[in-house]
Amino acid sequence: MPDIIPLDLPASYWRGKAQQAQKNGSYPEAVRLYRAALRKHDDNAIRRDLARTYADMRCLTASDRLYLENLARDAGDSDSLYGLARNRSLAGDEQSM
Numbered sequence: 001m002p003d004i005i006p007l008d009l010p011a012s013y014w015r016g017k018a019q020q021a022q023k024n025g026s027y028p029e030a031v032r033l034y035r036a037a038l039r040k041h042d043d044n045a046i047r048r049d050l051a052r053t054y055a056d057m058r059c060l061t062a063s064d065r066l067y068l069e070n071l072a073r074d075a076g077d078s079d080s081l082y083g084l085a086r087n088r089s090l091a092g093d094e095q096s097m
Contacts, residue, residue: 011041018049027057044070044077051083060087 018033034050037043051066064087070080 009040011037011043011046014040015046015049018053022049022053022056027053031057044074044080048079048083051080055083055087055090058090060091063087 014033014037018030018037021027021033022030030053031050034046034053037046038050047066047070051063051070054060054063054066064084067080067083067087070077071084074080
């Protein structure tokens with residue numbers, strides 16, 4: 001009989017699975033899992049992880065939107081400011097190619 005995983009798991013479970021998927025380069029799967037974590041617990045740290053994943057996929061608009069949402073909730077979120085700056089750097093790199 002196969003192991004059955006209940007769907008009502010905490011955000012930490014989904015975030016851990018998303019981090020694992022991102023480490024393995026499965027970015028679309030990581031996005032899906034981070035979104036599941038956000039549905040369980042709306043948190044700036046999870047949103048930053050999701051934004052970083054979008055940036056790694058070169059979906060900079062989606063990434064910027066998430067960082068800006070974090071800054072609207074907490075203007076002192078220096079990690080989100082760094083993420084926005086990183087995205088500007090990535091955008092500049094793409095334009096110079």
